[in-house]
Amino acid sequence: MPDETVPDGWNSPEGSDSTLPAGSEILxxxxxxxxxxxxxRDPACSSGRLLFLDxxxxxxxxxxxADHLEFLYIQRFAAMLGVLWPEPQPLRVTHVGGAAASLARYLGESRPxxxxxxxxxxxxxxxLARRELGLLTFPGLKVKTGDARARMDRRSPGSADVVIGDAFVGxxxxxxxxxxxxxxxxxNVLADGGVYLLNTIEGPDLFGARRxxxxLQRQFRTVFCTTDPDVLAGRNSGNVxxxxxxxxxxxxxxxxxxxxCTTGSYPDQVIRxxxxADFIGDAQPYPG
Known part of the structure; x- marks a missing residue:
């Protein structure tokens, strides 16, 4: 969460309820x-639900x-994990930012x-996710509320294979x-060979993405980036x-x-x- 693309026929993130497609319903x-x-409700899938926040x-x-991953960035994350650790290899995953936990549900099904x-x-x-979106804790899944940074600070070193950053304010x-x-x-939380996956939303100047x-480069040996070619070219905003x-x-x-990342119906452009370093240019790391 969030995603700059939504299923065909749905409101854009800035759309109004009055423009709902035929058959859609506010639940x-x-x-x-x-x-x-x-x-x-997804008018094309009776069991599909789209959650908007602000x-x-x-x-x-x-x-x-749970295998139905509608958002492209979630599909990308799942595919990248599949390259690094082929399914059904179990993983120790920490999700920072949960929303309705679509990726956690997918991993629970695909990686028992x-x-x-x-x-x-x-x-x-x-x-709300428990009540309206079927979020149920299952073996191997725990949902914790509160300050994620404070919880991360209390974690044991090497206790996760993957940390996924998907938290937003707006x-x-x-x-x-x-x-x-x-x-x-x-x-510190990542085990040897572990990875940090981060979702960001960027405008055409890509200033935040460069920072x-x-x-990331200040902390990690290897940094890889993938996004829509139009986003990278500054013609659109979207997930980086x-x-x-x-x-x-x-x-x-x-x-x-x-x-x-570069094959399929919506191929990305990657930064190897x-x-x-060239992508970063003179951008400075975020402090704190």
Missing amino acids: YSGRTDYAEARIE GVAASYIDLDD HSSQLVYEYDGALVE RKVPEALRGTDYLSQVA HAAT LFLATDREKFTFPLGALVRV PDEI
């Missing part, structure tokens, strides 16, 4: 602890099929015996979850995804990662580890 509208929430598409859940922690700041959002990663000190916490890249790791280059499957 819930109300406030969580920190956001205005709305849930719509008008931004935050999660898509198929109540009947995985151990997953979801940290979500908005307790009322978790309750369209920005919260200050507490983007700086050099926080990334030091993330690196995120600079911050990062993968950061201390894996040595000879253990980093760059070719396979490039393939899963040896291109990251």
Whole structure:
């Protein structure tokens, strides 16, 4: 969460309820602890639900099929994990930012015996997801509310294979979850060979993405980035995804990662580890 693309026929994140496509239905509208929430039924899939937070598409859940990943950035994350650790290999995953936990549900189905922690700041959002979006704790999944940074600080070193950063205030990663000190916490939690996946939303100037890249490069040996070509060219705003790791280059499957990101119906453009410095330019890391 969030995603700058939504299923065909749905509102854009800035759309109004009056423009709902034929057959769509608002199932819930109300406030969580920190956001205005709305849930719509997918007119093309009776079990599909789209969650908006403050008008931004935050999660898509198929109540009947955890393998149905509608958002492209979630598909990318799942594919990248599949390259690094082929399914059904279980993983220890920490999700910082949960919304309706679509990726956690997918990993629970595709990688039985995985151990997953979801940290979500908005307790009322978790309750809404339980009540309206079928979020049930299952073996290997725990959902914790409150301050994710404080929880990360209490974690044992090497206790996660993957940390996924998918937390937002509006369209920005919260200050507490983007700086050099926080990334030091993330690196401490990661086991040898572990990876940090980060979702960001960027405008045409890509200034925030460059700062995120600079911050990641300060902490990790290898940084990889993937995004829509129009976003990278400054013609559009959208999701910019990062993968950061201390894996040595000879253990980093760059070719396979490039393939899963640049093939299919909506191919991305990637920034390889040896291109990251040029992408960063004179951008400075986020502090804190």
